[in-house]
Amino acid sequence: QVPPVRGVALDRHQARLAILHVPDRPGMAAQIFGLLATENISVDTIIQSQRCRVINDIPTRDIAFTVAQEDAEIARNALSELAKTINCGEIIVDNAIAKVSIIGAGMIGCPGVAAQFFSALAKENINIQMITTSEIKISCVVAESDGVKALKVVHQAFDLAGKDKIHVPA
Amino acid sequence: QVPPVRGVALDRHQARLAILHVPDRPGMAAQIFGLLATENISVDTIIQSQRCRVINDIPTRDIAFTVAQEDAEIARNALSELAKTINCGEIIVDNAIAKVSIIGAGMIGCPGVAAQFFSALAKENINIQMITTSEIKISCVVAESDGVKALKVVHQAFDLAGKDKIHVPA
């Protein structure tokens, strides 16, 4: 009987970049992440949602991704040249984020687990900025100042006292 | 020497729901996914990006998630009542999507893998609608009509001929 959640992780050393208004046609994501790879910038999480906005008759989407905080400015500078070529909007950097994740092999097909995670954060008035999921991991990006509290309350919510508190060292 | 990508998966039986303009304050995600859990609706992927839009002075975010196609209308109906209470915008259902994913234990810290995935799709003129990542999986949502082609070209791009073609049966 595998508990759906076996651990909680916190990473307070990421920064988020958002590239706004990327023209929504094939090849854009490839160019952006191809460039970051050429610059040897390691990307942790990529989030692109479905929301397509038409700007000057051109359908666009925002693409967000996270990197280690020390790479944020390098990433922004690397992209600023490409930004002119692909004609996207501004690139926004937010250093004050924390990524808190629940991890477990038993999560898939357990409808309540995500809700339980979000509720634990909500009860402490922690606002969820970004959500990304896979079968073994659900991650929420919150404000960096909420990071440690988030780790604690999610830990309690899944009854993980004393075990598997995977805290990425400050 | 573990190859970063060991398999490609295609799922053409998902539908995407997008809840637009969810008031961006604690508790919203918890209520939405709590309700879906109560209705026993299994959610595959949740994507919420950073883009916050102020509407009538209220900061809002869009939340997108995918479910099995047969659950899409049940999910929409379940949420339509809650939508009035939490005062979000419309709920959009898109049944014509496919989720194509690359899977591998060796992907983390391999900056070029995501770019290679996106380039393979771009070369076939396949537009990427959504992106979500974890250490062992990168998923792109594309149009359902692009699904099989996407599986094929990504397979080729990672040189996986003959192995590990995890195709979710039609």
Ligand SMILES: C[C@@H](O)[C@H](N)C(=O)O
């Ligand atoms: C926005 C970006 O993802 C674009 N749709 C692409 O396929 O590259």
Ligand SMILES: C[C@@H](O)[C@H](N)C(=O)O
């Ligand atoms: C938009 C929604 O995710 C909200 N920020 C919450 O915390 O529930």
